[in-house]
Amino acid sequence: MFEFSFLFGQFLGGITAAMFLFLIASGLSLIFGVLRVLNFAHGSFYMIGAYLAWQFVHLIAPAPEGFWLAALAAAVSIALLGAIVERALLRHLYSREELYQLLFTYALVLILGDMAKIVWGTQQLSVSRPPSLAGSSEVFGVTIPHYNLFIMGLGPSIAVGAWYVLQHTPLGRIVRAAALDRETLGALGANVGWVYTGMFMAGSFLAGLGGALVTPIKSIVPGMDVEIIVEAFIVVVIGGLGSFWGTFLGALIYGQVLSFGILIFPRFSIFAVSVLMAAILIIRPWGLFGRPLK
Amino acid sequence: MKRVMLAVIGLAALLVPAHSRAQQPIKVGYPMILSGPGALFGEPALKGAQMYVEEINGKGGVLGRKLELITRDTKGNADEAVRVSRELILKDNVDFLVGTLTSAEGPAVSTIAKENKIVFIAPIPKTDQLTAPANLHPYVFRTASNTTIEGRTAAEIVAKWPVKKIATIAPDYAYGQDVAKAFVEHIKKLKPEVEIVDQQWPKLGEADYTPFINAQMGKKPEAVFSALWGGHFLTFAKQAKPLKYFDSINYNFIAGGEGASIESTRAMGADYPVGIWGNAYDAFNWDGAPPAHKDYIARISAYTKQDPPSSWPVTGYVGMQMLVEAIKKANSVDSEKVAKALLDLTIDTPIGKQTMSGKDHQANRGQVWGKTVIDPKYPFAIMKDILYIDPTPFMN
Numbered sequence: 228m229f230e231f232s233f234l235f236g237q238f239l240g241g242i243t244a245a246m247f248l249f250l251i252a253s254g255l256s257l258i259f260g261v262l263r264v265l266n267f268a269h270g271s272f273y274m275i276g277a278y279l280a281w282q283f284v285h286l287i288a289p290a291p292e293g294f295w296l297a298a299l300a301a302a303v304s305i306a307l308l309g310a311i312v313e314r315a316l317l318r319h320l321y322s323r324e325e326l327y328q329l330l331f332t333y334a335l336v337l338i339l340g341d342m343a344k345i346v347w348g349t350q351q352l353s354v355s356r357p358p359s360l361a362g363s364s365e366v367f368g369v370t371i372p373h374y375n376l377f378i379m380g381l382g383p384s385i386a387v388g389a390w391y392v393l394q395h396t397p398l399g400r401i402v403r404a405a406a407l408d409r410e411t412l413g414a415l416g417a418n419v420g421w422v423y424t425g426m427f428m429a430g431s432f433l434a435g436l437g438g439a440l441v442t443p444i445k446s447i448v449p450g451m452d453v454e455i456i457v458e459a460f461i462v463v464v465i466g467g468l469g470s471f472w473g474t475f476l477g478a479l480i481y482g483q484v485l486s487f488g489i490l491i492f493p494r495f496s497i498f499a500v501s502v503l504m505a506a507i508l509i510i511r512p513w514g515l516f517g518r519p520l521k
Numbered sequence: 522m523k524r525v526m527l528a529v530i531g532l533a534a535l536l537v538p539a540h541s542r543a544q545q546p547i548k549v550g551y552p553m554i555l556s557g558p559g560a561l562f563g564e565p566a567l568k569g570a571q572m573y574v575e576e577i578n579g580k581g582g583v584l585g586r587k588l589e590l591i592t593r594d595t596k597g598n599a600d601e602a603v604r605v606s607r608e609l610i611l612k613d614n615v616d617f618l619v620g621t622l623t624s625a626e627g628p629a630v631s632t633i634a635k636e637n638k639i640v641f642i643a644p645i646p647k648t649d650q651l652t653a654p655a656n657l658h659p660y661v662f663r664t665a666s667n668t669t670i671e672g673r674t675a676a677e678i679v680a681k682w683p684v685k686k687i688a689t690i691a692p693d694y695a696y697g698q699d700v701a702k703a704f705v706e707h708i709k710k711l712k713p714e715v716e717i718v719d720q721q722w723p724k725l726g727e728a729d730y731t732p733f734i735n736a737q738m739g740k741k742p743e744a745v746f747s748a749l750w751g752g753h754f755l756t757f758a759k760q761a762k763p764l765k766y767f768d769s770i771n772y773n774f775i776a777g778g779e780g781a782s783i784e785s786t787r788a789m790g791a792d793y794p795v796g797i798w799g800n801a802y803d804a805f806n807w808d809g810a811p812p813a814h815k816d817y818i819a820r821i822s823a824y825t826k827q828d829p830p831s832s833w834p835v836t837g838y839v840g841m842q843m844l845v846e847a848i849k850k851a852n853s854v855d856s857e858k859v860a861k862a863l864l865d866l867t868i869d870t871p872i873g874k875q876t877m878s879g880k881d882h883q884a885n886r887g888q889v890w891g892k893t894v895i896d897p898k899y900p901f902a903i904m905k906d907i908l909y910i911d912p913t914p915f916m917n
Contacts, residue, residue: 233735233738233739236735236738237735237736240731240732240734243729243731244728244731244732247729341556344560349556349560349561350784351751351752351755351784351788352788353755353759353790353792355790355791356763363763363764363765369735370763370764372763375763443759444759444760445728445756445759445760446752446756448561448751449560450726451728454726455728458728485729485732486735489732489733489736490736
């Protein structure tokens with residue numbers, strides 16, 4: 228009924244979408260896993276990362292491969308922004324109820340959204356693909372843009388890298404301990420405050436990187452912050468909040484369900500994903516890989 | 522002493538009531554998207570209205586009174602549009618409403634206009650439902666184009682192409698559904714041998730169009746009509762181009778939803794799929810335009826300090842102009858009388874004569890269409906041989 232090349236194309240499309248979502252959602256999940264803060268402003272970091280990438284590309288222009296430097300600079304800037312937010316503001320809310328933390332990050336969404344509008348206006352902005360990845364190849368009759376191939380490779384690399392750091396390094400052990408029991412870790416002499424800041428920066432870095440890397444395939448517009456945060460939430464709900472591999476799997480499932488869902492329900496592309504999320508919330512509220520919250 | 526002063530002021534007020542009332546400005550409420558993704562078009566649409574108001578006030582205003590534009594942000598949300606429109610009427614005591622952008626906001630504010638018996642002119646929302654017989658009331662008017670006009674005009678163009686297998690892609694909400702339906706129905710009428718091989722309905726604001734693009738290419742259409750607008754079209758085109766989507770249909774692609782507007786081509790620069798067709802509300806290089814157009818473009822360019830200027834200010838400009846001309850004709854700011862004056866009113870605008878149909882309160886507003894080309898004078902694609910199709914034959 229469907230040609231193989233077509234199904235393969237849908238599959239690859241789903242993987243590309245999944246890897247972008249993973250970049251964003253993994254940062255959200257990391258921060259929640261350690262700090263137990265659901266950062267609504269994660270999408271805003273993503274958006275500002277995109278705007279900064281555009282800004283840096285224009286500063287560095289006309290260097291042809293300036294995009295890479297711009298993307299890295301944007302991600303680092305967002306990590307620094309994350310550090311400021313965590314140390315100067317969020318820090319004071321850890322002892323409060325979760326509701327206050329949610330309200331705080333929600334307020335950040337509004338503030339950052341308006342700031343982006345003041346700085347960059349409401350014009351739609353666009354960044355070109357770097358020339359080294361501007362081409363495309365044909366595999367099994369499917370055209371694959373090289374930039375998409377790069378994203379497909381980057382997602383798993385980041386997943387494996389983060390897994391290695393978390394599971395096999397002393398730093399990772401401290402982070403895991405911070406996630407499990409912050410008081411005991413503090414009593415053992417570790418500087419928990421900086422572990423929190425570091426994790427918030429790492430998560431923000433991923434958001435900024437995701438925002439910067441998405442610019443060659445998406446337009447930069449106000450409102451992209453809210454769009455992405457909704458999708459990232461669905462991914463972490465499916466995978467399990469705080470679980471890194473759960474987020475990876477959640478993103479893969481999201482991408483494939485979206486890709487093939489439109490074949491089954493052409494009018495309701497988002498419907499299949501929402502049904503899946505609802506089903507998971509009913510059967511396994513803590514997600515596929517998550518732990519039940521105490 | 523204070524009391525004496527008050528008495529004097531009170532007496533003075535009594536002595537000159539007629540005069541001071543004549544100096545009160547005519548207030549026009551302008552609910553428009555000024556934040557979020559839609560602000561991209563809401564802001565220039567506001568600029569056009571503001572420039573018109575300044576020009577009119579510079580010439581002494583209307584009926585000897587100045588015009589005052591009171592702007593509110595609808596945030597692209599129908600509920601918010603309703604809330605600010607109510608506030609404009611009840612708190613700011615506006616005499617009229619001009620505004621709204623999306624096809625969700627327009628019909629929502631129309632019900633408020635009906636409730637309060639206040640003339641409401643919609644300069645941008647395109648859904649047919651706004652002025653459909655079931656929703657029409659004496660106070661709602663539209664200077665925007667509508668989905669019937671846009672879909673049928675696109676069909677007129679595509680019917681001349683040597684293609685039979687046609688597909689559509691449109692956002693899955695009122696505007697996208699209505700315009701795709703108008704296109705499909707009209708092209709089947711013009712060219713019965715046409716086969717609609719595929720219709721894709723991504724949600725409004727879809728981030729990843731790849732699955733839709735692949736699915737559409739899988740059906741092997743020869744031409745495509747799109748109604749993805751604004752930043753949505755940009756994202757779609759950026760993803761479709763490297764997938765060789767436009768090559769696969771030989772660039773037989775027509776982008777409704779202002780896909781060839783200068784906002785889109787300027788933003789995308791070299792990444793724009795040059796060679797496709799598209800439309801816009803206005804074009805700075807529209808050679809066949811009425812004589813007044815050239816002067817308007819120079820004025821709006823100076824006013825917005827943008828060269829070439831945006832294609833959107835004309836929507837707000839013509840909306841305000843229609844209202845002011847109706848006030849002049851009615852010689853009154855009473856909504857009842859202005860609404861009557863609007864029926865079959867013809868005015869001279871920068872884009873030519875516009876007539877407000879007395880039957881369905883819809884202006885004969887077409888859009889400019891053209892094939893995009895690269896002109897070395899500009900760092901972005903522009904429309905060539907701009908076509909303005911008179912919508913009058915397609916309006917009913």
